[in-house]
Amino acid sequence: MNYLFNALPNFTRIEISPSSxxxxxxxxxxxxxxxxxxxxxxxxxxxxxxxxxxSADEFNASKKSxxxxxxxxxxxxxxxxxxxxxxLTCCNYHVLNLGSQCNMNCSYCYLQSYxxxxxxxxxxxxxxxxxxxxxxxxxxxxHPFRVGTGEVIDSLSLDQxxxxxxxxxxxxxxxPKWSLEFKTKSHFVDQFLDLETVGNTIASWSVxxxxxxxxxxxGTASLEQRLTAARKCKDKGFQLAFHIDPMIWHPEWKENYxxxxxxxxxxxxxxxxxxxxxxxxxxxPEQRHMMRERFGMKSLVTSAEMFPSEGNKLRYxxxxxxxxxxxxxxxxxxxxxxxxxxxxxxxxxxxxxxxEKIPIQIPELRSVFKPLPTxx
Amino acid sequence: xxxxxPGSFDLWKSEKKVKDSDLIFTRALKTQFQQDLFHRLSNTLxxxxxxxxxxLQLLEMVTDLILMDYTxxxxxxxxxxxxxxxxxxxxxxxxxxxxxxxxxxxxxEMPWPQGAKVKFERRGDRAGVEVxxxxxxxxxxxxxxxxxxxxxxEMGQ
Numbered sequence: 001m002n003y004l005f006n007a008l009p010n011f012t013r014i015e016i017s018p019s020s021x022x023x024x025x026x027x028x029x030x031x032x033x034x035x036x037x038x039x040x041x042x043x044x045x046x047x048x049x050x051x052x053x054x055s056a057d058e059f060n061a062s063k064k065s066x067x068x069x070x071x072x073x074x075x076x077x078x079x080x081x082x083x084x085x086x087x088l089t090c091c092n093y094h095v096l097n098l099g100s101q102c103n104m105n106c107s108y109c110y111l112q113s114y115x116x117x118x119x120x121x122x123x124x125x126x127x128x129x130x131x132x133x134x135x136x137x138x139x140x141x142x143h144p145f146r147v148g149t150g151e152v153i154d155s156l157s158l159d160q161x162x163x164x165x166x167x168x169x170x171x172x173x174x175x176p177k178w179s180l181e182f183k184t185k186s187h188f189v190d191q192f193l194d195l196e197t198v199g200n201t202i203a204s205w206s207v208x209x210x211x212x213x214x215x216x217x218x219g220t221a222s223l224e225q226r227l228t229a230a231r232k233c234k235d236k237g238f239q240l241a242f243h244i245d246p247m248i249w250h251p252e253w254k255e256n257y258x259x260x261x262x263x264x265x266x267x268x269x270x271x272x273x274x275x276x277x278x279x280x281x282x283x284x285p286e287q288r289h290m291m292r293e294r295f296g297m298k299s300l301v302t303s304a305e306m307f308p309s310e311g312n313k314l315r316y317x318x319x320x321x322x323x324x325x326x327x328x329x330x331x332x333x334x335x336x337x338x339x340x341x342x343x344x345x346x347x348x349x350x351x352x353x354x355x356e357k358i359p360i361q362i363p364e365l366r367s368v369f370k371p372l373p374t375x376x
Numbered sequence: 377x378x379x380x381x382p383g384s385f386d387l388w389k390s391e392k393k394v395k396d397s398d399l400i401f402t403r404a405l406k407t408q409f410q411q412d413l414f415h416r417l418s419n420t421l422x423x424x425x426x427x428x429x430x431x432l433q434l435l436e437m438v439t440d441l442i443l444m445d446y447t448x449x450x451x452x453x454x455x456x457x458x459x460x461x462x463x464x465x466x467x468x469x470x471x472x473x474x475x476x477x478x479x480x481x482x483x484x485e486m487p488w489p490q491g492a493k494v495k496f497e498r499r500g501d502r503a504g505v506e507v508x509x510x511x512x513x514x515x516x517x518x519x520x521x522x523x524x525x526x527x528x529x530e531m532g533q
Contacts, residue, residue: 056403292404297443305469307501317472318502 009103009158011066013037015119017044020068023124025162029068032161044069046117053286054116056293062101062118071097071123075132076147095151096133098123098164102154104185105218107294107301108246111152113287120153126164130171137175147172150183150204157186165192173198181241185220187229193236202274203233204241207264209256212248216301223260227267234272245279247324249316250300254327261331270338277342278328280321281306282313385415388422392431401436410442417442417450424457437464476503486530489523 014037016026021040030038046069054062076096101120102111123129133147149155149168159165165182169192172180181202189203205226213220221229234240242264247257264273281304283291288302297303306314315321325343332339388394405411417438426434441450446467453463466473480496483505488494493508511517 289400289403292401292440292443296404297440303440303444305472307472307498309501315501317475319475321501 008032009066009161010064011037011103011120012064013039014066015039015041015068017041017067017069019044019070020124023068025122025124026068028161028163029066053113053290054118056290058118059112059115059290060294062115062120063103063105065119067117067119067121068124069121070125070128075123075129076136094145094147096129096147096149097152098126098129098149098162099153099158101152103157104154104220106185106220107216107218107291107299108248108281108283110283110287112290112294113284114152122153122158122162126162126167130167133171137178141175142177145178146181147178148181148183150181154184154186155182156184156188160188160191163191166195169195169197169201172200176200179239183243185217185226187221187225189229189233193232197237199237199239202239202241203230204243205230206243206245207260208244208246208248209260211250211252211256212300216248216299223263227263231267234268239274240268240272241275241277242273243277243279244328245277246281247278247328248281248300249304249320249324253324257324257328258331261328265332265335270332270336270340273339275340275342276332278325279343280316280324282309282315285312285314288314383419384422385418388425388431392428394428394432398432399435401439404443405439413442413447413450414439420451420454421460424454424460426457430457430461434461434464437468441467472498479503486527487523488527489520492523 011033014029014033016029016038018041020026046067075098076094078094099120099122100111100117101115102109103120137145149164156165159182168180172178173196176198177200179200179202181204183204183206185206207223207226208217210223213223230240230242244257244260247253250256264276281301283306285308288306291299291302295302305316307317309315309318316324329341332341402411402414405414418435421431421434421438438450441464449467450464453459476496476498483496484494486494488507489509491510495506495508497504497506509520511520
C-alpha cells in the first residue's frame with residue numbers, strides 16, 4: 001500500500017544495520033529517501049552509543065540521523081511512573097518501545113535527560129516484539145492491560161515510514177480486553193484508518209493551546225490538525241484520549257487553557273473521548289542544563305519557577321499545580337459530568353488537592369488504577 | 377563552558393574544589409557579552425564567600441538571569457550574602473516569592489495556640505509553616521485542639 005507524505009521526516013543520514021537489511025521498513029526507506037543519504041552498515045554494533053548524557057549539539061544531531069536496527073532486549077515494560085509508586089499515584093500503563101528519539105522538538109521533552117544514543121532508532125524486528133507481547137497477552141488475556149507505543153518515540157510521527165500501526169492494530173484485535181494506545185503530537189493517521197478495530201485501539205493526542213505549541217512544541221502539528229486527525233479516528237471507530245500534558249504556566253494560562261477545553265468540546269462530546277489525562281510541567285533536575293543550552297531562557301519551560309518535589313522531579317509549586325488542575329476540571333465538568341479525567345504522574349496530595357479524592361475512590365477511574373498482575 | 381576566570385572566583389573555585397563539570401550550566405552562555413558578565417558576577421559572588429553548594433546554586437541563578445537579559449541589575453545588593461541571595465531569588469522566582477510573602481503573612485496572622493513557635497518554610501514544591509508546641513497534660517491537648525480548630529476554620533476562609 002502506498003501512503004503519500006505531506007512532508008517526509010527530515011533525516012540527513014540514514015544507516016541500515018545488517019540485521020535490518022531485509023526488513024520491510026528498510027525497503028520502504030530505500031524507496032522514499034535519496035540513495036546518497038542511505039548507508040548500509042557492515043556491523044550491528046552501535047558505534048554511536050554514548051556512555052553519559054549527550055551534549056546539546058549531539059542531541060540536536062540525533063534527531064537528523066536515523067538508524068534502522070534490531071532490538072535485542074525486552075520491548076514490553078511498565079511505565080516509568082510505576083517505579084515511583086511510593087511517591088506517585090500511577091495508572092498501570094505499559095509501554096512497548098519500537099524505537100527511540102523523536103523527530104519533533106519539544107523544549108520540555110524528557111528524552112533530553114534519558115537518551116544516550118546519537119541517532120534516532122527504529123527497531124525493525126517488530127515481529128519479535130509481537131511474539132514477546134503474545135506470550136504476555138496469552139498469559140493475561142483477561143486482564144485489562146493498557147499498552148502504549150509512545151514512551152521514547154512518538155507513536156505516529158514516523159508511522160508513515162514504519163507502518164507499524166498496521167501490524168499492531170490487528171494484533172490487539174485478538175485480545176479485546178487489552179488496549180493499544182498510540183500517543184502522538186502529529187496528525188498522521190491516514191495510514192491505518194482503513195483497518196478494522198474491535199474498539200480497543202486508542203488514538204491519543206498530547207494537546208496544548210496553540211500559544212504553547214508555537215513556543216514550546218517545535219515541529220509538531222497544530223491543535224486544529226491534531227483535533228481533525230482525532231475526529232477522523234473517531235469516525236472510523238477508534239477510541240480517543242487526550243493528554244493535556246504538560247500544562248505550562250504563563251500569565252495568560254487561564255484564557256489559553258480554557259480555549260483549549262472549548263476546542264476539544266467543540267469537536268467531541270464526553271461520550272466520544274475515553275479519557276483525558278492532565279499533568280503539569282515536570283522534569284528531572286539534570287535535564288535543565290540541556291534545555292537551557294538548547295532553548296535559552298526565553299522559553300516558558302526553562303524560565304519556569306520549578307522546585308524539587310517528592311520523587312525528585314522539578315515541578316511548579318504544589319498550589320499552582322492544584323489550581324491549574326482544578327481550573328481544567330471545571331472547564332470540562334461544568335459542561336458535562338461525564339468527562340473522564342485523571343492526573344498523570346502526580347502525588348496523592350495533589351490528587352486530593354484537585355479532586356478531593358484519590359483515584360481508587362473515584363468510581364469511573366477505579367478500573368484504570370486497580371493493580372494488575374506483575375510481569376516477570 | 378566558561379573557563380579561566382581570574383580573580384576571587386579562581387581562588388574560591390580552588391578552595392572549594394569546584395570542577396569545570398560543576399559549572400555545566402555556563403555552557404548556555406554563548407555570547408562574549410554574556411560570558412564577560414558572568415566573569416564579573418562570579419568574582420563579586422566569590423567575594424561574599426559562599427559555601428560550595430550555595431555558590432553553585434547562586435552562580436546557576438546568575439546564569440539564568442543573564443540569559444533572561446538582566447545585566448547591571450545583577451550588581452546591586454551585593455553587600456552581604458543573605459541580601460544578595462534574597463535579591464537574586466526575587467528576580468529568578470518572582471511569582472513564588474510574592475506567593476510566599478502573602479502566604480507567610482496569612483499563616484503568621486492565624487490564631488495559633490499560645491506559646492506555639494511558628495516558622496514559615498518553603499520545602500521544595502510546597503510552602504507552609506512548621507509549628508512547635510509544648511504540652512504537659514491532657515488539658516493542654518484539649519486547648520491545643522480547640523486552638524487548631526480555629527486555625528483550620530480561618531485557613532478554609
